[in-house]
Amino acid sequence: MQPLKLTTIGNSVGVVLSKELLAKLRSGKGDMLYVTETPNGIELSPYDPEFAQQMELAEEIMREDRDVLKKLAK
Numbered sequence: 001m002q003p004l005k006l007t008t009i010g011n012s013v014g015v016v017l018s019k020e021l022l023a024k025l026r027s028g029k030g031d032m033l034y035v036t037e038t039p040n041g042i043e044l045s046p047y048d049p050e051f052a053q054q055m056e057l058a059e060e061i062m063r064e065d066r067d068v069l070k071k072l073a074k
Helices: 017-025 050-066 066-073
Strands: 006-011 012-014 034-038 041-045
Touching: 041 066
Parallel strands: none
Antiparallel strands: 006 012, 034 041
């Protein structure tokens, strides 16, 4: 467990993440991180649950309409 210090950034409050933590998150400057509330507290992740849900729907459609998509690709 790594403590994080809150700091003032302009008129807001932010958290500075260490290089090690960013490496574990596989994230860097300019990347988006997503906050999810879980029964155990708050989770910070580079994983976008909304995008993942959209991709699951797209994959389902691609599986169902495989023959149509093959014809369109020709």
